[in-house]
Amino acid sequence: MKVPAGTTAGSAVAEAGLPSKGPEAIVVVRDAEGALRDLDWAPESDAEVEAVAAGTEDGRSVIRHSAAHVLAQAVQNLFPDAKLGIGPPVKDGFYYDFAVDKPFTPDDLQALEKRMKQILKSGQKFSRRLVESTDAAKEELADEPYKLELVDLKSDVDTDEVMEVGGGELTVYDNIDRHGERVWGDLCRGPHVPHTRFIPAVKLTRVAAAYWRGDQNNQQLQRVYGTAWESKEKLDEHLEWLAEAERRDHRRLGAELDLFSFPDEIGSGLPVFHPKGGIIRREMEDYSRKRHEEAGYEFVNSPHITKDTLFKTSGHLDWYQDGMFPAMHLDEERDAEGEVRKPGVDYFLKPMNCPFHNLIFRSRGRSYRELPLRMFEFGSVYRYEKSGVVHGLTRVRGMTQDDAHIYCMPEQLQDELKSLLGFVLDLLRDYGLDDFYLELSTRNDEKYVGDDESWDVATEALRSAAESSGLELVPDPGGAAFYGPKVSVQARDALGRTWQMSTIQVDYHLPERFDLEYTGPDGNKQRPIKIHRALFGSIERFFGVLTEHYAGAFPAWLSPVQVMGIPIADEHVEHLQSVSRALRAKGLRVDIDTSDDRMQKKIRNHTTQKVPFLLLAGGKDVEAGAVSFRFRDGSQINGVPVDDAVNALVDWVQRRENASPTAENFVVEAV
Template sequence: MKVPAGTTAGEAVAGAGLPNKGPEAIVVVRDAAGELRDLSWAPESDVEVEAVPADSEDGRGVIRHSAAHVLAQAVQDTFDDAKLGIGPPVKDGFYYDFDVDRPFTPDDLRALEKRMKQIIKSGQKFSRRRLDSVEEARAELADEPYKLELVDLKSDVDTDEVMEVGGGELTVYDNVDRHGEVVWGDLCRGPHVPHTRYLPAVKLMRVAAAYWRGDQSNQQLQRIYGTAWESKERLDEHLEWLAEAERRDHRRIGAELDLFSFPDEVGSGLPVFHPKGGIIRRELEDYSRKRHEQAGYEFVYSPHITKDALFKTSGHLDWYKDGMFPAMHLDEELDADGEVRKPGQDYYLKPMNCPFHNLIYRSRGRSYRELPLRLFEFGSVYRYEKSGVVHGLTRVRGMTQDDAHIYCTPDQLQEELKSLLGFVLDLLRDYGLEDFYLELSTRNEQKYVGDDASWDLATEALREAAASSGLELVPDPGGAAFYGPKISVQARDALGRSWQMSTIQVDYHLPELFGLEYTAPDGSKQRPIKIHRALFGSIERFFGVLTEHYAGAFPAWLAPVQVVGIPIADEHVEHLREVADRLRAEGLRVEVDAGDERMQKKIRTHTTQKVPFQLLAGGQDVESGAVSFRFRDGSQINGVPVDDAVAALTGWVRRRENASPTAENFPVVEPA
């Protein structure tokens, strides 16, 4: 769309007949440089622009930023002493930080949301105004100490916060009422929607504490989170999505299904797995072991602690020490006078398995004929995550990684990466994850070791392997570890959320540090290339992700209890026990509920516990040598001969079907 010189973008939008109401309403435009501009923007010469609708990601970002201004206005209308922090849009919403005398309460949130709706209904305009100097800004914002601090940052062009305030200039957005009176304003870069009626669906969500500019040495502020959408329908969908995410929260499900817990006596981020959780974890690990054996991996084991010299050699004490638990000073010996006879040394809990695998490789001479050498370990590692970051199983301090390190020649690198990526994706699919994309993390220019040439070779090798997969590749500039670039497999779960799963890193550096060699065909000593690979990332995190993906209704092959027998009356118990014995002989996990509760109560209990198969039996089933199936969704198949039932159940579990069985998809007679 063209915006002629001297014409506002809004006038051009109207002239083009583009919508100004509803989810497709144009809220801003994007100029040729990619910058978003208000509809009140009038270029000095003719320009081509792209119209940005409310229901696009950029459009929603503008809506949410505008909603944050309305929130700030509502807060200062309600709390005279409130001082403003910052209020950016974030994923699915916005927040604004305030310095107030007391924390906000739930009643405050309800009152503020009501005031926001009044402001929105009044149709205030967002009007951009340029400040001519820092001095003018200081005078206007004299009562806003945090805004004054941002203004002062404008004089330091090297400070990132400059771009948060207004790019190359200082600007204010005024909220102007229907009478043309400025009723509120905020230092802001923009852009914003034309007026508040473009904010049809806003809701405040929660309050949290936050430190000014993220620094704990600064003042603690009150942060209000909200969400805003282009329509009431999209808001309702989002709220339902949030409710479903809450229902799937692995911490709640873990307690309800008796899978794991986090005892205070053990410590933050250190889970213990209960018997039922232990079954699921064992199945996850056992299947992974089987697939690794088939793919030519060799299993190794390493201790949980080591002398500090190992991590000095690897560089972890230089680059990763903040993520490690403090040292344990051991082995010191004193004489009878208390004098040190033998000095002690520092030991560390290991945060990584890879240095140990280097020692295994180096333990004897290696030939090119042994390469690629694939070492694999379920290795427990420990990382000192800050308490505010620890979250259930998905961010822990003690974890078990399914860690592999592949040592190969340069000629083998590309084929090994492609094969490895295929192996990773196939194995994740076996656990029921299907929707993937890849992320390529490149060098952090402030935190890396090694030479440019090896980094370039490693990065291009990963890029080529990623391209061969056919999956979308998203750049992650600066996200690599200090020793090499990586590809991470991002998997979307049942709610569409992305989780980082497997990582594949190419490392030229650590083989150099550890002096790793192999004898080449010509007898020369050559340096191998090392590939780091974690498939689950960690067993704990993968367990948490799968719990939420399946909402606790694990596939039958993973379920702690796969089959439960429920008799209609006591005289039917023995029949079900005989069926259970046959299923156990086939390796299935079976229980018979012979308790005193009524049958319907038992059905509700085991449905709540998400058991995939319930076998019911009454007098007619006993007489005909049959059972009736009941599934999680409440559907049933009645009168299935026991032989067919055993064959169908055994086949379903052995095939590792990931679908939840129902009367429609479960074959009661196994095909020949």
């Protein structure tokens, strides 16, 4: 669409007959450089633009940013002394930070949402205004200390907060009422929707504490989160999605299903797994071990703690010390007069396993005939995550990584990466995740070691392997670790949320620092290339992801109790015990509920506990030598001969079927 010089984008939109209401309403335009512009924007010369509708990702982002302004206006209406932080759009919503005398309450949130809806209904116009100078901006914002700080940052184009105030220029968006009066304004780069009625559906969701500019040394603010959509229907869909996410929250399910806990006596981010959780974890690990053995990995083990010299050699003390637990100074010896006879040594809990594996490689001479050498370890590591980011099992301080390091020759690198990526994807699919894309993290020019050539070779090798997978490849500029680029597997769960799973990194640096060598075909010493690979990331995090993916209804092969026998009366217990013995002989996990509860309550209890198979037995079943199946969804199959039932159960579990069994998909064949 063309916007003639001297006219507004909004005029061009109207002239073109494009929608101004509903999900298809045009809220902004995108210019030839890709920048989003208000509909009030008037180019100095004819401009080609793209109309952006409310129901697109960009359109929703503009709606949400505009809703954040409405939230800030509502807060200052109801809490006049509140000071403004920043209010950006985020995935599926927005937030705004405020400095207030006391935390917001749930009642405050309701009052703020009510006030927002009044503002939205009033149809206030968003009007962009250029502030002539820094001094003028400071004069206008004299009562807003956080905005004044952003004004001082305006010349720093690399500062994230400046995106909120327009980069090199300072702009304010005024809210204009229907009488043409300015009723509120905020320092902001925009763009915004034309007026508040373009925000048809908004909901405030929660309040959290947040530090100004993410720095714990700064004042703690109140962060109000909300969501906004192009229609009430889309908002309702999102709220139902949030409710389902809450029902799937692994922290809630972990308690309800008695899987794991976080005792205060142990410390933040340090989980313990209960017997049921222990079974799931063991099954996850055992299957992974089996697949690694089949793929030619060799199992190693390393201690949880080491002298600081190891991490000095690896470079982790230079680059990663903030993420490590503090040192323990040990082994110092003093004489009777208190003088140091033997100096002590700093020991660290290990944050990663890779330096230990280098020492194993270096422990003896290596030949090219041994390469690629694939080392694997379920290694426990410890990372000092800040308390504000610790979150259930998905962000812990003590974790077990399924860590592998592959040492190979340069000419083996490409084939090894392709094979490795295929192995990773296949194994994740075995656990029930099958919706992937890949992310290529490249060098951070401010934080890297090694030479440009090796980085380029490593990056291109990863790019080629990733592209050969046929999956979407998304760039992540500057996201690499200090020692090498990486490809990460991003998996979408049952709710469409993305989780970073496996990572594959190519490293020329650590083999150099540890002086790793092998004897090549020509008899000369050569340097191997190292590939770092964590498949689950950590067992704990993967456990949390699978819990939410399956909503706690784990596949039968992972379930703590695979089969629960439910007798209708006491005289039917012996029949179920014989079935149980037959299933246990085949390796299945079986229990029988012999409590005094009525049968219907037993069914409810074990369905709530998400047991995949309930076996019911009454008089007719005993007489016929049969059992009846009851599934999680409430469906049943009655009168199945015991031998047929046992064979069907064993087959389902042994083939590691990830679907939840139902009367429709559980096939019982006669023996």
